[in-house]
Amino acid sequence: MRAALWLLALFGIAAAVALFAGNNQGTVTVFWPPWRVDLSLNLVLLLLAGAFVLLHVALRALAALFSLPHQARQWRVQQKERSLHAALLDAMVQLMAGRFSRARKAALAALAQERTLEALDVALPQARQLRVLSHLLAAESAQSLQDRPARDAHLQQALNESAERGVLSPETREGVQLRAARWALEDRDPSAALARLEELPQGVQRRTLALRLHLKAARLDQRTLEALQTARLLAKHRAFSGAAARVILRGLATDVLSAAHDAAQLLRAWESLETSEREMPEVAIHAAQRMVALHGDLAMARNWLLPVWERMVIQPRSLSDELRVRLARALEAGLDSVDADWLARIESAQRNDPRDANLQYLAGMACMKRQLWGKAQQLLAQAGQGLQDAELHRRAWLALAELAEARNDAPQALAAWKRAALTEDH
Numbered sequence: 099m100r101a102a103l104w105l106l107a108l109f110g111i112a113a114a115v116a117l118f119a120g121n122n123q124g125t126v127t128v129f130w131p132p133w134r135v136d137l138s139l140n141l142v143l144l145l146l147a148g149a150f151v152l153l154h155v156a157l158r159a160l161a162a163l164f165s166l167p168h169q170a171r172q173w174r175v176q177q178k179e180r181s182l183h184a185a186l187l188d189a190m191v192q193l194m195a196g197r198f199s200r201a202r203k204a205a206l207a208a209l210a211q212e213r214t215l216e217a218l219d220v221a222l223p224q225a226r227q228l229r230v231l232s233h234l235l236a237a238e239s240a241q242s243l244q245d246r247p248a249r250d251a252h253l254q255q256a257l258n259e260s261a262e263r264g265v266l267s268p269e270t271r272e273g274v275q276l277r278a279a280r281w282a283l284e285d286r287d288p289s290a291a292l293a294r295l296e297e298l299p300q301g302v303q304r305r306t307l308a309l310r311l312h313l314k315a316a317r318l319d320q321r322t323l324e325a326l327q328t329a330r331l332l333a334k335h336r337a338f339s340g341a342a343a344r345v346i347l348r349g350l351a352t353d354v355l356s357a358a359h360d361a362a363q364l365l366r367a368w369e370s371l372e373t374s375e376r377e378m379p380e381v382a383i384h385a386a387q388r389m390v391a392l393h394g395d396l397a398m399a400r401n402w403l404l405p406v407w408e409r410m411v412i413q414p415r416s417l418s419d420e421l422r423v424r425l426a427r428a429l430e431a432g433l434d435s436v437d438a439d440w441l442a443r444i445e446s447a448q449r450n451d452p453r454d455a456n457l458q459y460l461a462g463m464a465c466m467k468r469q470l471w472g473k474a475q476q477l478l479a480q481a482g483q484g485l486q487d488a489e490l491h492r493r494a495w496l497a498l499a500e501l502a503e504a505r506n507d508a509p510q511a512l513a514a515w516k517r518a519a520l521t522e523d524h
Contacts, residue, residue: 175220182211186228189235193242202239202248208232230259230270234277241281253278272302279311288319306337317350322357323370326350330372344378351375352384361394368402379406379421386428396432400440403428411447414454423487426456430493433467441468448477455484459494466497475501482517492521 124139189204209232215222222228237252253274260271275294282291292315295308302308309332316325329350333343351371358364368376368385375381382402389399406425410417417425429436429444441464448454448461462477478494478501485491499514 171218175215175218178211178215178218179220179222182208182215182228185211186232186235189232189239193235193239198239198242202236202243205232205236205239209236226259227270230256230274233259234274237281238277241284246285249281253281268299272298276307276311279308279315283311283314283318286318288315291315292319304331306332306335309335310337322350322353323367326354347375348378348380351378351381355381355385355388358388358392361389361392364388364392364394365398376402377405379409379417379425382406383421383424383428387424387431390428390431396435397437400429400432400436407443407447411443411450414451419486422454422456423490426460426490429460430463433464436464436467453484455481455486456490459485459490462494463497466501471501471504488521492518495521 126137126139126142128135128137185204185208189201189208192198192201192204209229212222212225212228212232216225233252233256237249237256240246240249240252256274257271257278260274275298279291279294282288282294291311295303295312295315298308303312309328313325313328313332316322316328326347329343329346332338333347338346354367354370355364358367364385371381383406386399386403389402390396403425406417407429410422410425429440444457444461444464448457451457458477458481462474462481465471465474465477475498478498482491482494482498485494495514495518499511499518502508502511502514
């Protein structure tokens with residue numbers, strides 16, 4: 099449609115010019131004594147138009163001629179700028195491909211090109227950022243090549259270039275600092291990594307990448323409680339899958355409890371845990387075992403185990419065999435001071451699941467502590483046939499040997515001692 103309109107307009111202009119020029123009788127007389135020149139108006143108009151076009155072309159030619167040095171300089175600058183960006187891209191590609199020497203060489207070439215442009219008084223809009231990235235790539239390559247002096251030199255130059263606020267975006271310097279923290283972790287220097295992370299603004303410290311680095315550094319520096327708090331933040335940010343977060347939190351919570359050296363410290367460590375962490379069977383059982391080992395309040399330890407016990411009773415298969423064994427060991431350690439409520443719980447659970455060897459063993463040991471010899475012997479004998487854990491199996495036969503000696507039944511005691519010894523040998 100637009101082409102048709104242009105065609106109609108051209109036809110109209112051509113018709114108007116033809117009408118004007120065909121019937122134009124005007125003349126232009128030029129007096130140049132002693133001559134007189136008469137020219138038609140159409141010719142004069144054509145000459146004026148031709149002179150204008152000629153003058154315009156001459157001026158453009160002169161401008162192009164005088165601009166040749168500037169264009170040549172601009173072309174050289176453009177080529178050097180392209181070489182700069184090409185070297186920077188090549189450094190990134192070589193670094194990703196594991197060609198660290200070539201990556202450092204390309205990064206240094208990019209820095210050399212940038213210095214050449216600066217010597218030519220060329221102000222690139224991203225010159226400072228290009229220098230920071232080039233130094234960072236060179237430092238990364240040096241880190242991979244285990245050239246720590248070169249890495250530290252390039253890192254310091256990158257930090258110096260990114261120190262001036264307002265010139266670069268703050269993310270540039272933050273990226274350099276996070277990279278430095280990661281390098282410190284690779285050098286097994288958690289204190290330096292934590293120092294680098296503490297230099298970051300508060301908002302940056304809560305980013306997922308910074309929290310991951312902080313978690314690794316805190317664990318490496320054995321700051322278990324700090325690592326646990328960081329892992330909680332990462333779990334809230336969904337930085338891990340649900341299963342992975344549970345495993346990490348469980349391991350760190352266990353380490354926090356293991357760091358306690360007396361019952362008071364263990365209690366404070368337990369109180370520092372969140373409710374979801376206390377409800378983890380592995381954590382509660384480990385806490386109870388630590389309380390037993392530290393000769394603390396066994397009643398409190400049993401209270402910690404109560405949610406795990408109730409979970410096992412309601413859902414017998416919710417706990418693995420290993421956890422059931424650990425639970426039985428933790429409760430066995432406090433049977434001397436166990437109250438009537440716990441005895442009733444143990445007996446009720448054993449009656450509800452009479453084939454569970456771990457419950458048989460625990461109920462048998464409880465009966466033995468209460469001097470119910472006949473029932474203890476019956477339960478322990480049944481448990482001795484079904485226990486899979488070697489330690490519990492050995493303890494069951496040792497208890498049966500003691501019961502047989504208490505009855506002055508030497509053959510039974512000898513047989514029980516023999517079974518316990520065989521279990522220990524295996």
